[in-house]
Amino acid sequence: MPRFLVVLDVDSTLIENEVIELLAEAAGTLPEVARITASAMNGEVDFEQSLRARVATLAGLAATVFEDVGRRVTLTNGVQRMVDGVHEAGGRVAVVSGGFHEVVDPVAAAIGLDYVRANRLEVVDGALTGGLVGPIVDAQAKADTLREWAEDFGVPLRQTIAVGDGANDLPMMAITGLSVGFDAKAPVRDEANLIMDARDLSQLLPLLGLRG
Numbered sequence: 001m002p003r004f005l006v007v008l009d010v011d012s013t014l015i016e017n018e019v020i021e022l023l024a025e026a027a028g029t030l031p032e033v034a035r036i037t038a039s040a041m042n043g044e045v046d047f048e049q050s051l052r053a054r055v056a057t058l059a060g061l062a063a064t065v066f067e068d069v070g071r072r073v074t075l076t077n078g079v080q081r082m083v084d085g086v087h088e089a090g091g092r093v094a095v096v097s098g099g100f101h102e103v104v105d106p107v108a109a110a111i112g113l114d115y116v117r118a119n120r121l122e123v124v125d126g127a128l129t130g131g132l133v134g135p136i137v138d139a140q141a142k143a144d145t146l147r148e149w150a151e152d153f154g155v156p157l158r159q160t161i162a163v164g165d166g167a168n169d170l171p172m173m174a175i176t177g178l179s180v181g182f183d184a185k186a187p188v189r190d191e192a193n194l195i196m197d198a199r200d201l202s203q204l205l206p207l208l209g210l211r212g
Contacts, residue, residue, distance in 0.1 A: 009164035010097035016074040029057035043167030043187045059130030066102045078202030085205045096145045143171035
């Protein structure tokens with residue numbers, strides 16, 4: 001049986017939440033941030049531009065907000081069954097996110113993911129500055145990361161699966177063996193190989209010939 005690399009988006013895919021919106025709620029900027037997020041996921045505005053605009057509204061938040069937000073994160077139904085099933089078959093599961101390592105990393109560790117890549121928020125003197133640190137994980141970075149991980153794992157792209165819901169997932173979906181639009185926005189519904197509207201990630205297992 002071939003080994004598979006499954007790469008998922010995080011916000012509204014691996015988890016039920018949009019982490020930037022949880023942070024914005026703490027900052028009192030949720031309406032503005034939610035509006036920008038919706039535009040970005042529908043491909044109406046540049047992702048990096050929208051990300052920087054949203055993060056700027058978080059300036060001044062205490063870094064302790066990460067723990068508070070982490071407690072509010074809810075895994076999508078079926079996540080652990082999916083991860084365990086792929087691992088049992090010798091595969092790997094990864095997430096590449098336009099969200100933030102500060103919240104994603106604890107989730108990834110708890111469920112046993114093999115690779116994680118996300119953005120990093122700048123923190124100075126215990127508070128968010130409203131800026132980002134390092135390269136931005138945008139749409140092209142997601143595709144480049146999937147290629148990198150497939151090479152590291154030693155599998156061809158035809159044995160990779162990309163799962164996402166927003167426009168910034170489309171470049172990685174375009175190069176993968178199977179692209180799954182998970183409760184997806186309009187641009188993804190037009191391009192994905194398969195649409196999965198029931199929010200249960202264990203449904204990926206039968207697609208890979210694994211136990212459901």
